[in-house]
Amino acid sequence: MRTQSTSNETIEMYLKTIAELGDGGAPVVIARLAERLGISPVSANEMVKRLGEQGLVAHVRYKGVTLTKNGRYIAHNVIRRQRLWERFLVDHLKMEWSGVYEMACRLEHATSNVLAEALSAYLGHPTTCPHGSPIPKSDGSLPLVSTRPLTALRVGEKGCIHSIQPTTTDVYAYLNRYQILPDRNFTVSEIAPMEGPITLDLPSGKVALGRSMAELVWVNV
Amino acid sequence: MRTQSTSNETIEMYLKTIAELGDGGAPVVIARLAERLGISPVSANEMVKRLGEQGLVAHVRYKGVTLTKNGRYIAHNVIRRQRLWERFLVDHLKMEWSGVYEMACRLEHATSNVLAEALSAYLGHPTTCPHGSPIPKSDGSLPLVSTRPLTALRVGEKGCIHSIQPTTTDVYAYLNRYQILPDRNFTVSEIAPMEGPITLDLPSGKVALGRSMAELVWVNV
DNA sequence: ATTCTTTATAAGGTCACCCTTATCTTTTAA
DNA sequence: TTAAAAGATAAGGGTGACCTTATAAAGAAT
Incomplete structure (x- = not known):
């Protein structure tokens, strides 16, 4: 009786990657997405269709995928959690700057909202990650930077x-x-x-x- | 070309649960294991068979499952990581004592050895979790407590x-x-x-x- | 306008991990 | 000792998320 829909982790990776590639909302072509996620374009296409059915992304043929409002909210929360962990790993655990992105990515998927907020408070509500990118706020907003x-x-x-x-x-x-x-x-x-x-x-x-x-x-x- | 064997997370949950239920090495009957993991006994049986093939557990019919040396080593490392996270969540993030077991369980699966060691050092190499249980050493040893x-x-x-x-x-x-x-x-x-x-x-x-x-x-x- | 490249989809698989139902075995307790 | 309970297994399924190998459609470039 186990109703197992698409796993959170998979969804999170897709949404985050779309947000990262289509910085600011530009459409992301499925092939780029697939490349970044390390899967075949066909698989990415299938998955994007499922995400579309869930109202998280919109796909226009031959143009690309964009996040819906809801999808962007989730993506930004994912990015927030990951960047908070990056700060913790670098500032407190003194881990290597170059390795924390991947480490934090894994931790992110295991992070609830309440944990994220406690972590943010512990870190003193940092606004940027160790690579210089802004950390989205808990309401999903991400300041536009003009660089x-x-x-x-x-x-x-x-x-x-x-x-x-x-x-x-x-x-x-x-x-x-x-x-x-x-x-x-x-x-x-x-x-x-x-x-x-x-x-x-x-x-x-x-x-x-x-x-x-x-x-x-x-x-x- | 993706060679995806049984996922780490699944293996970790099984081994950890066997270690927890069969404290000190007592055989754990598959039904207990299934109950604790929230899956059917049939599924647990299948999985135990796979773990047996990988040399991680030994199963004696109608008696139960025990960890092999290798399986116990992994289980203790899993437990170590989880209990280290529990300490962090309680001591530093001030999270609720009653909720940290589940939270730390999720973080554990995303924790590499190098991260675990950095975390342990950061915490001052604690020896017990917030629930009083000992934290295994990084070599997999777990002190026997006579309680x-x-x-x-x-x-x-x-x-x-x-x-x-x-x-x-x-x-x-x-x-x-x-x-x-x-x-x-x-x-x-x-x-x-x-x-x-x-x-x-x-x-x-x-x-x-x-x-x-x-x-x-x-x-x- | 036609070719070439990029992008998308259709069709058919694989694999890990879970499920139910039905049929054994073994253990235990009357 | 024999029936009931507990545990294990066989058989047959399902689903998510991936895969490859076509084929079709759109956009770009000659």
Whole structure:
């Protein structure tokens, strides 16, 4: 007599990923979603259909998936919980900055609302995660930040790193190794042609970043 | 190309439950296991067979299931992680004593070894959970404690509550309401016949406990 | 306008983990 | 010792979430 519908964990991962990829509400094409979740596009398509039936997302053929109001509320709560855990892991448990995203992702699924609020209070209601991204409020609101990816800058422009977008542990580790971290100032010293690397001048030295990695680095000018 | 064997979470729940029910290594009959896990005995039987194939448990027909060395190692690590989280939830997040068992159970499944060790260090390597039970060491060892259930005492005996065995939130809440908590001293003031309630004389007053609840209360005399 | 690429869907599977009902065995207790 | 109770298993199902291999439809590029 067990009515087991789609598991929370699966739903949460889909909604969170849609929110992360379609930052601010842009439609996310199913193939991108599948890629990020590490599953086949066909499976993602099936799942999106189910999420649509539950009123959590809207899908327009060949355009992409967007979150409904309800879906976004859930997604932001998921992101909130994850980023709170990230703060705890980095600030209190002194865990590696590059590994906490994945660790916190797992903890997130096991976190009730009441736990999230207790954790937030314990941490002193932080507003950003260790990667610089804002932590949504418990009402699901997420402040809009006006930053842009590093790829939008031109040679000679100076800026300050605002945040690193969600990525994998190895990418975080790479960025960490070269001190590409929130709140670091830099100057764009070179942009190679043919989609080549972007070279940054940081206090710690010069670093060349490929375009796709540079997409993940959001900056203020 | 996804080789998905029996999920960690499922295995962990089975092993942990066997360890909890067969405290110290007594065989656990499959029906008890099923009851505790909230599944049918047939399903539990199937699963036990799978765990047996993986060398984690041994099952003797009509006698019960026991953990192998390897199975016990995993079970104790699971219990360790859960009890560490319980400490964190109670001591730091100030969450309700009666609810933390279930909360910590969920967090446990999302906890890697490295996280568990960091958490243990953060907490100052505690040796007992908030319900009084010992926390296994990271090598899987669990100190034997020589306590007995309240049901083993006779009228007039004095004792001190050592621990409350794992149970459901509502039972914890009941015990908490009547201050039946670790380290409280008491006298057995009455034992009703016909498997009736056992009445305790506590600093906070007299409390009558049914036999099955009294089984959960472990005491030192 | 036609080809190429990207995106979506249809059809048919797999696997872990759960279910019920029916049929044994073993243990226990009258 | 024999019947009842408790425990185990066989047989047959179901569901969520994934998979692969087509095929169809839309958008982009020549």
